[in-house]
Amino acid sequence: MKTETEVVGEATDSPLPSIExxxxxxxxxxxxxxxxxxxxxxxxxxxxxEPVVKDLSFEVARGQIFCLLGxxxxxxxxxxxxxxxTYQPTExxxxxxxxxxxxxxxxxxxxxxxxxQQFVLFPELSVYQNINFMASVYGMSWFSRRPYIREAxxxxxxxxxxxxxxxxxxxGMRRRLALACALVHQPxxxxxxxxxxxxxxxxxxxxxxxFEAMRDKGLTIFVTTQYVxxxxxxxxxxxxxxxxxxxxGTPEEIRQQVTxxxxxxxxxxxxxxPIVQILREVPGVLKTKRVSDESIRLTVTNSGESLPQIVSxxxxxxxxxxxxxxxxPTFDEIFVxxxxxxxxxxxx
Amino acid sequence: xxxxxxxxxxxxxxxxxxxxxxxxxxxxxxLLVGPFLIMVIFGLTYEGTVKYNTxxxxxxxxxxxxNPADYHEFSKQAFKLNIISKNENQAINSLNxxxxxxxxxxxxxxxxxxxxxxxADFPTYYRNMNPVQANYIEYSSYVYAxxxxxxxxxxxxxANKPNPQQSRDLVTRMQDSTNSLDKAMQQGNQAEAxxxxxxxxxxxxxxxxxxxxxxxxxxxxxxxxxxxxxxxNPLQNSTNQARADLDNSEKxxxxxxxxxNQGDTNSxxxxxxxxxxxxxxxxxxQKLDKLSNIPAGVMVEPIRAAATNLVNSKIGYLxxxxxxxxxxxxxxxxxxxxxxxxxxxxxxGVLEIYRIAPVRPVQILFGxxxxxxxxxxxxxxxxxxxxxxxxxxxxVSLETRWPLALLVVAVTVYASVGLGVxxxxxxxxxSQAVQWSMILLLASIFFTGFILPLSQFSPYLQYFSYLLxxxxxxxxxxxxxxxxxPLDFTLLAIPLATGTVYLLAGLFLYRRxxxxxxxx
Numbered sequence: 001m002k003t004e005t006e007v008v009g010e011a012t013d014s015p016l017p018s019i020e021x022x023x024x025x026x027x028x029x030x031x032x033x034x035x036x037x038x039x040x041x042x043x044x045x046x047x048x049x050e051p052v053v054k055d056l057s058f059e060v061a062r063g064q065i066f067c068l069l070g071x072x073x074x075x076x077x078x079x080x081x082x083x084x085x086t087y088q089p090t091e092x093x094x095x096x097x098x099x100x101x102x103x104x105x106x107x108x109x110x111x112x113x114x115x116x117q118q119f120v121l122f123p124e125l126s127v128y129q130n131i132n133f134m135a136s137v138y139g140m141s142w143f144s145r146r147p148y149i150r151e152a153x154x155x156x157x158x159x160x161x162x163x164x165x166x167x168x169x170x171x172g173m174r175r176r177l178a179l180a181c182a183l184v185h186q187p188x189x190x191x192x193x194x195x196x197x198x199x200x201x202x203x204x205x206x207x208x209x210x211f212e213a214m215r216d217k218g219l220t221i222f223v224t225t226q227y228v229x230x231x232x233x234x235x236x237x238x239x240x241x242x243x244x245x246x247x248x249g250t251p252e253e254i255r256q257q258v259t260x261x262x263x264x265x266x267x268x269x270x271x272x273x274p275i276v277q278i279l280r281e282v283p284g285v286l287k288t289k290r291v292s293d294e295s296i297r298l299t300v301t302n303s304g305e306s307l308p309q310i311v312s313x314x315x316x317x318x319x320x321x322x323x324x325x326x327x328x329p330t331f332d333e334i335f336v337x338x339x340x341x342x343x344x345x346x347x348x
Numbered sequence: 349x350x351x352x353x354x355x356x357x358x359x360x361x362x363x364x365x366x367x368x369x370x371x372x373x374x375x376x377x378x379l380l381v382g383p384f385l386i387m388v389i390f391g392l393t394y395e396g397t398v399k400y401n402t403x404x405x406x407x408x409x410x411x412x413x414x415n416p417a418d419y420h421e422f423s424k425q426a427f428k429l430n431i432i433s434k435n436e437n438q439a440i441n442s443l444n445x446x447x448x449x450x451x452x453x454x455x456x457x458x459x460x461x462x463x464x465x466x467x468a469d470f471p472t473y474y475r476n477m478n479p480v481q482a483n484y485i486e487y488s489s490y491v492y493a494x495x496x497x498x499x500x501x502x503x504x505x506x507a508n509k510p511n512p513q514q515s516r517d518l519v520t521r522m523q524d525s526t527n528s529l530d531k532a533m534q535q536g537n538q539a540e541a542x543x544x545x546x547x548x549x550x551x552x553x554x555x556x557x558x559x560x561x562x563x564x565x566x567x568x569x570x571x572x573x574x575x576x577x578x579x580x581n582p583l584q585n586s587t588n589q590a591r592a593d594l595d596n597s598e599k600x601x602x603x604x605x606x607x608x609n610q611g612d613t614n615s616x617x618x619x620x621x622x623x624x625x626x627x628x629x630x631x632x633x634q635k636l637d638k639l640s641n642i643p644a645g646v647m648v649e650p651i652r653a654a655a656t657n658l659v660n661s662k663i664g665y666l667x668x669x670x671x672x673x674x675x676x677x678x679x680x681x682x683x684x685x686x687x688x689x690x691x692x693x694x695x696x697g698v699l700e701i702y703r704i705a706p707v708r709p710v711q712i713l714f715g716x717x718x719x720x721x722x723x724x725x726x727x728x729x730x731x732x733x734x735x736x737x738x739x740x741x742x743x744v745s746l747e748t749r750w751p752l753a754l755l756v757v758a759v760t761v762y763a764s765v766g767l768g769v770x771x772x773x774x775x776x777x778x779s780q781a782v783q784w785s786m787i788l789l790l791a792s793i794f795f796t797g798f799i800l801p802l803s804q805f806s807p808y809l810q811y812f813s814y815l816l817x818x819x820x821x822x823x824x825x826x827x828x829x830x831x832x833x834p835l836d837f838t839l840l841a842i843p844l845a846t847g848t849v850y851l852l853a854g855l856f857l858y859r860r861x862x863x864x865x866x867x868x
Contacts, residue, residue: 084704106350109706120697122364124371129364136360137705139353165371191704 035059036189036220037066037083042092044078044243051090052078053243060222060236062188065215068224069231069335070240076224077117079240080191083222084114096189110138113187117194119174121181123167127158130166131181138185145184152180155210172203179210190214192223196230208233228335239338246338251331258334261286262303266310267295267322275319282306282313297327357707361715362722365689369723379727383677384734391666391739398484400449400474402427403442407456408434426488427452443475450474450485452492470496498648506644515640518558519633522551522597526625529604533614533622542608545601548625552601555632556594559587562639590635597628661742661830670741671829672798672822674731678724678757679764679818680789685720686768687781690858695778699861709859713769717851720768721761728757732829744832752828752835760821763843766850767817773857792818817843 037060045051053075060066068076081087082094085101094101099108121130131152135145153159156176161169166177175195182190192211196204208230211221215235223234231237232251239247239254247254256262268275271290279288279298284306287299300306303326314321369375404419406412413419414432427450433439439451451473455461458468472489476482529544600621607618657663693699702712732753735741743749767788775781793799795809796819802810813819824839 081700086700086703106353106706106708109704112704114701114704116697116700118697120701122368124368125364129367133360133364134705136356136363137702137707139356139706141352141356 034062036062036097037222038093038095038098039079039083040093042079042082042089042094044075044082044087045090051243053082053240056092056240056243056245058238058245058248060220062220063215063218064235065211065221065223065233066236066238067231067234068222068238068240069228070224070226071339072226073242074240075243076240077193078243080193080222080224084112084191110185111187112189112191113182113185115178115182115190115192115195117197119166119171119178121166121174121178124165126163126165127153127169127177128162130177131184134181135184140185148184148186152184155183155213156180172199175199175203175207179207183214187219189220189222192221194224194226196225196227204230228331231331231335239335241339241342246342255329255331255334258337259299259329261299261301263327263329264298264300264303264307264310265291265295265323265325265327266298267324268314269320269322270294271296275314275317278313278317278319279310282309284309294322353706354708354711357711358715358718361712362719365716365719366723369685379681380730380734383673383731384738387666387670387673387735387739390669394665398426398481399428400426400485400488401430401447402450402452403431403433403439403448404429405433405436405439405451405453407454409456426484427492440473443473446475449476450489452489501648502644505647512637512640515558515636516633518551518555519629519636522548522555522629522632523626525551526622526629529625530622533604533618536613538608538613541613542605545605545608548601549598552594552598555636556591558636559590559594559639562587586635586639590632590639593628593632593635597625597632600624600628659830660744660832663830666739667741667830668826669798670735670739671732671825672818674728674735675757675760675818675821675825676789676792676798677731678728678760679767679792679816679821680785681727682720682724682761682764683768683771683788684782684785685723686716686765687771687775687785688778689716689720690769690772691775691778691781694861703862709862710855713851713855713858717765717769720765721758724761724764725754725758728761729754732757732825736829741829743829749828749832753825756821756824756828756835756840759824759840759843759847760817763817763821763847763850766847766854769854769858770850771854773854773861788816792816795819796822798822814842815846817847 037058039056039058042053042056043051044053056079058066068079070076078087082089083096083101085096085104088102096104096112097108099105104112122133125133128149131149132145135149140148150159153162156179158173158176158180161173166174169177179192179195182192196207199207204227211223212233215221225231231254235250237247237249237251237254238245247257249257266279271293276288276290276296279285279296284301285298286301289297289299291297298306298310300310307324311321311324406414412434414434416429416432419429419432431439431442431448436451436453439448439453442448443451453471453473455468455470458470461468470489470493472485472492474482474485476485525544525548529541529548532538532541532544603621604618604625607613607615607621612618661667693702702709732743736743736746743753768785771781771784771788775784795805795813796802796816797813798818802813802819805813820839820843824835827833827839828835
């Protein structure tokens with residue numbers, strides 16, 4: 001995949017270079033991509049209130065982990081409910097497997113699954129009875145469901161706890177049970193509403209291992225999250241704020257959209273104005289930012305091409321280089337940057 | 349294929365709901381033991397008859413006893429005479445302090461009032477806010493006064509009515525007079541015969557007056573009310589027959605007198621008349637004997653109610669309330685379980701999972717209804733068995749009528765579950781669902797004939813009672829268990845119909861919750 005962004009580079013005081021609101025163009029590198037989910041200019045408004053989601057458009061390809069990222073109240077759950085057919089869009093069109101979401105029939109619904117944010121299974125039933133119930137709801141016969149139940153429980157490491165009542169499970173185990181319940185009928189597409197919310201980082205990492213394993217088996221995963229760092233686990237990320245799409249692409253593409261290119265941290269004996277000027281004149285250097293008296297951060301179009309020229313330019317001017325390190329901003333930083341640059345956010 | 353999947357989905361809900369209940373041993377214990385224990389306690393402690401602690405205030409005279417033992421025979425009905433007092437104010441003060449329930453005052457001048465041609469009042473005081481108890485006390489005081497009146501009348505009649513010996517003496521004198529008449533006629537002594545005819549006529553008149561004074565039904569000239577319900581058969585009425593005997597005797601005696609006037613003392617015609625007098629006397633003697641043998645108690649209370657209950661089991665409070673309590677419990681549980689289950693689904697957010705899953709609202713409801721129905725019918729059967737075997741509440745023709753009892757329970761469960769679905773459609777929270785089911789419980793206690801007979805309410809309320817499954821369920825189960833008349837199937841048809849309406853309305857509301865989500 002390739003993302004093209006236009007960035008005007010200038011040194012700023014912010015930790016990351018400033019950019020214009022992103023102009024996003026996503027094109028798939030794959031020759032034929034089957035889109036499992038598609039949203040076209042979807043707006044959802046409740047009564048006469050402000051629209052909760054506005055003019056959303058994106059596609060999710062089969063076998064992808066698609067992450068909808070955004071702060072609380074950004075419209076993630078509403079978007080998911082539109083996709084699952086629970087809500088009908090006020091404007092636009094949402095399709096699942098090519099069928100309008102709120103018109104999905106039972107056969108189509110058997111191909112998807114949903115894992116809500118809260119644990120909503122039945123505390124008075126055991127782990128096994130809960131998953132057995134969900135398998136039956138999806139129409140799996142008594143004989144056929146048994147191996148799948150075992151497989152799902154083993155995947156989430158709950159097979160040994162299958163006789164425990166759901167009410168006796170810890171928060172993490174409940175989440176894993178909910179995940180197993182969502183997986184038991186072997187769906188092709190699974191919607192997960194903030195599946196890792198409120199669980200510890202170790203378990204969160206294991207959840208993402210599960211999701212990646214599921215993705216590797218061909219399952220399409222549509223997940224919402226508030227944890228910005230989780231975006232790095234995903235194949236595609238859409239960032240929402242106040243119901244609007246701020247960014248869409250692979251995590252790396254979004255990074256580049258936000259930073260405007262690749263970043264290099266340069267440490268010298270002293271960073272002076274003439275040195276900054278020398279660096280700005282190197283081809284491929286888009287932005288410079290003086291971080292301290294000894295270090296400067298450069299945004300370049302391509303570090304592989306620009307780095308030799310930077311070294312050469314500095315050596316020609318007899319500037320001693322202490323160290324050169326590539327800098328990869330965290331998604332937290334990317335997210336904060338995006339939020340800060342959102343004109344609507346700035347206004348509010 | 350879709351039928352198999354639909355079946356699997358319905359089974360999923362049946363299994364889930366049943367497991368949910370069976371996983372809660374305390375709930376099962378509560379369902380089974382709770383109502384049974386309540387009935388055991390009721391059966392062991394309820395005495396049925398009410399006895400009010402009563403103070404009898406008697407006239408303040410030296411010859412009047414204040415020992416309660418002396419008034420043993422007056423301690424009847426609902427009044428238990430604990431204290432005999434001569435101070436009315438003190439007795440009423442005790443009533444106000446809650447030391448007594450009732451005070452009955454016998455006035456000093458009661459007899460004077462009667463002699464003065466007025467009714468003597470026995471004031472009865474009580475302090476009770478319960479209208480049922482108040483009515484009962486007033487009714488009991490009325491019965492008490494009636495009983496006292498009977499005692500007085502009995503004693504008066506016993507003292508004044510002609511006794512059998514007097515009747516026999518009168519008839520003997522009439523027969524003696526007739527025999528003397530016969531003798532005088534045979535001797536041709538017309539003058540003496542005339543005297544005996546006059547004597548016999550006088551005795552006849554005495555007998556007639558004695559008959560007229562008898563206070564027994566059928567002896568009055570104008571008794572239209574009595575005539576309506578107890579028409580007098582002239583051939584069987586003793587007083588009328590006795591009068592007929594007297595008429596015959598008088599007619600023959602006057603015939604004899606006319607014969608004497610025409611100089612005929614002992615002709616065949618005169619002998620025939622004399623024979624008629626003798627026969628009348630004999631017949632009269634028999635009738636007077638019979639009438640004078642009527643006891644004073646019968647005269648005072650000529651008609652006594654002889655009620656016979658044709659129900660084929662022993663009537664008792666526990667027997668009556670036992671089946672009704674089971675139905676009340678089943679209705680309450682069905683409504684509460686179903687309503688709470690649906691509302692909880694919504695509050696937990698499971699509804700959203702169901703909305704996305706390939707399951708239809710009707711499959712969810714059908715599964716829930718079936719599971720709770722099975723559970724409650726089994727519960728009903730166990731409770732019926734328990735109250736029958738352990739509490740001794742009868743089940744006539746158990747061997748043949750148990751399927752009917754199960755049918756009644758099943759129909760009640762069906763209608764109640766329908767009501768539960770409807771409530772679940774209306775209630776937004778668990779508290780609202782509980783509130784609705786409690787209101788329904790209260791309505792079922794008051795407006796279904798459970799405690800107060802429906803006939804005591806206006807027709808509008810009776811129509812309302814038809815909406816409650818308990819109205820028909822309780823009546824039907826009582827009919828099945830306590831009597832062996834054929835079950836009135838209209839008692840089942842109405843809850844079946846109302847239950848179907850509730851279910852359809854509830855299903856409509858449930859489906860709307862699903863659809864509403866997408867249209868919000």
